[in-house]
Amino acid sequence: MWLRAFLFALYVHVVACISLFPGTTFFDTDLTQAQWIWAPESNLTSTAPPGTIGFFRTFTSPAGKTASAASIAITADNNFTLWVNGHVVGATFPGIPAVDDAWKDGQALIASLNATTNTLTAIAVNFADNSTVGGVTPAGFLAFVRVFYTDGSTTTFTTDTSWKTTTTLPSDWPLPADTSAFSTAEVSFPYGEGPWGTSVTITQADFSALDLINSQWIWSTSSAATSAPAGSVGFRKTVPSPSDKSPAYAIIVAAADNFFAFYLNGRFVSSPPDDPNSADETVYGWEYASRVTVYDLAPSSNTFDFFATNFLSQTSNTESPAGFIAAIQIAYTDGTTDVIYTNDTWLQATSPSSGSALVAMPDTSLDTVDVLGEYGMSPWGFVSVADTLDASRVFLSGNDVEDGIVDPGSSAVPALSATASDTPSFSFAQTFTGPAGSAPSSSSSGPSQTSGASGARLVCPEVLLLFVGLAQIAAASQTLL
Ligand SMILES: *[C@@H]1O[C@H](CO)[C@@H](O)[C@H](O)[C@H]1NC(C)=O
Ligand SMILES: *[C@@H]1O[C@H](CO)[C@@H](O)[C@H](O)[C@H]1NC(C)=O
Ligand SMILES: *[C@@H]1O[C@H](CO)[C@@H](O)[C@H](O)[C@H]1NC(C)=O
Numbered sequence: 001m002w003l004r005a006f007l008f009a010l011y012v013h014v015v016a017c018i019s020l021f022p023g024t025t026f027f028d029t030d031l032t033q034a035q036w037i038w039a040p041e042s043n044l045t046s047t048a049p050p051g052t053i054g055f056f057r058t059f060t061s062p063a064g065k066t067a068s069a070a071s072i073a074i075t076a077d078n079n080f081t082l083w084v085n086g087h088v089v090g091a092t093f094p095g096i097p098a099v100d101d102a103w104k105d106g107q108a109l110i111a112s113l114n115a116t117t118n119t120l121t122a123i124a125v126n127f128a129d130n131s132t133v134g135g136v137t138p139a140g141f142l143a144f145v146r147v148f149y150t151d152g153s154t155t156t157f158t159t160d161t162s163w164k165t166t167t168t169l170p171s172d173w174p175l176p177a178d179t180s181a182f183s184t185a186e187v188s189f190p191y192g193e194g195p196w197g198t199s200v201t202i203t204q205a206d207f208s209a210l211d212l213i214n215s216q217w218i219w220s221t222s223s224a225a226t227s228a229p230a231g232s233v234g235f236r237k238t239v240p241s242p243s244d245k246s247p248a249y250a251i252i253v254a255a256a257d258n259f260f261a262f263y264l265n266g267r268f269v270s271s272p273p274d275d276p277n278s279a280d281e282t283v284y285g286w287e288y289a290s291r292v293t294v295y296d297l298a299p300s301s302n303t304f305d306f307f308a309t310n311f312l313s314q315t316s317n318t319e320s321p322a323g324f325i326a327a328i329q330i331a332y333t334d335g336t337t338d339v340i341y342t343n344d345t346w347l348q349a350t351s352p353s354s355g356s357a358l359v360a361m362p363d364t365s366l367d368t369v370d371v372l373g374e375y376g377m378s379p380w381g382f383v384s385v386a387d388t389l390d391a392s393r394v395f396l397s398g399n400d401v402e403d404g405i406v407d408p409g410s411s412a413v414p415a416l417s418a419t420a421s422d423t424p425s426f427s428f429a430q431t432f433t434g435p436a437g438s439a440p441s442s443s444s445s446g447p448s449q450t451s452g453a454s455g456a457r458l459v460c461p462e463v464l465l466l467f468v469g470l471a472q473i474a475a476a477s478q479t480l481l
């Protein structure tokens, strides 16, 4: 059995690696299949008026398949914000300073999906060009989407006439209920043609660069991996900058059983897009670590607060495992980086009433954390890093920066009596053991569903050859399956 599971893992990882490893030209290559679209215009191949366009597309899993995640290569002239099922997942990086040709800087985003029906919505803005009469300029929106299913298969689609557009954003944006007045998108050019040529590159950070392999699960009680009461615990790490360095940005990868809200220097940044309280969830919050990039770091010291919440067991409505794990990579302006992992140097606040209450607490009223164990431990195993949820990059005029995201600090804390999420039936892929030789648990025990923990790390070519070799061995031992 383990061999069958391993072959399945192999297949998924080959697919995932080919698809997601950013050292390849995957995204660039596949953007070549996409077409630039916009709202219908009389002369779209030359010009479009300045303005804001809403884009809309739903997609449904083929019969018998369960969607788990999507990778989305995307850009727009001049900028975009993208939502998946109403949760913001990314936006044009505004640049420092913001530049008109930010469309050249394509983004590679990942989002977890509903099992069957999913909705992508985007807003794209065309800027006026003061140098041309009437201020009209080319406008376009370009995306390539790969949908991953739980059986390891994928399908793709791109921007084309299957998208709908609107020049008037309905009040229930980003998940409009009625799209009957929307227009079919107009295609101006296939990628490579038109004013943009082949100038889109995807420069986003390496998906595999930061993971949780050196991090430890932490909570406020030492037995939390087995059982902990429903409730919230705050976690804090303050990172002083080295005296000769200035931080440019930080990438945060974090997962909590069951849910968390992330604050930078007291400001709410984001929560995972999955609502762990939703009864029909197929992907639980902790199975996908959320990755967030923040650019507004303070020069001399930065405080990272996480307001984590444990819910009762979905099956028994009793106490359930609780844990939090994170890695924070700080990039300095001189090109060097530091990585901070959750361990016993973090501080915790037991039962803060809200995220806002947590960030207001001085360090002196916090305690040290309890370390539950290494990344890979039961019941969580290895989690996928997905869900780029980057509220810090979303700048919608007239909209709250937290649009589409629940801030437990400013609104109701998720109801603790609700049931959720400790015995998932979902599996994106079988557990991968991490870098060869370093994994705390083996591939034979990892895929077991009895622990309730599963999920693949999207790890790539450094293990691909190993997999290929093992596949050959496995192919030669079919009878063992
Ligand atoms: C379309 O725009 C281009 C460039 O502005 C212009 O030269 C051309 O005449 C326009 N065509 C029409 C049909 O308006
Ligand atoms: C996705 O699933 C959530 C619940 O998990 C549901 O509320 C939402 O309507 C779904 N979205 C779509 C577009 O089906
Ligand atoms: C373009 O014109 C607008 C409106 O007059 C002005 O606010 C903006 O600064 C101008 N942009 C540039 C790049 O000159």
Ligand SMILES: *[C@@H]1O[C@H](CO)[C@@H](O)[C@H](O)[C@H]1NC(C)=O
Pocket (backbone or CB within 6 Å): 339, 340, 341, 342, 343, 344, 345
């Ligand atoms: C805790 O993590 C930090 C990096 O975040 C590291 O420098 C430190 O050595 C770790 N401490 C222990 C006890 O592992």
Ligand SMILES: *[C@@H]1O[C@H](CO)[C@@H](O)[C@H](O)[C@H]1NC(C)=O
Pocket (backbone or CB within 6 Å): 079, 080, 081, 091, 092, 093, 094, 125, 393, 394, 395, 396, 397
């Ligand atoms: C897009 O451009 C508009 C107009 O300048 C601006 O208000 C908005 O914040 C920008 N959105 C993003 C995601 O950069």
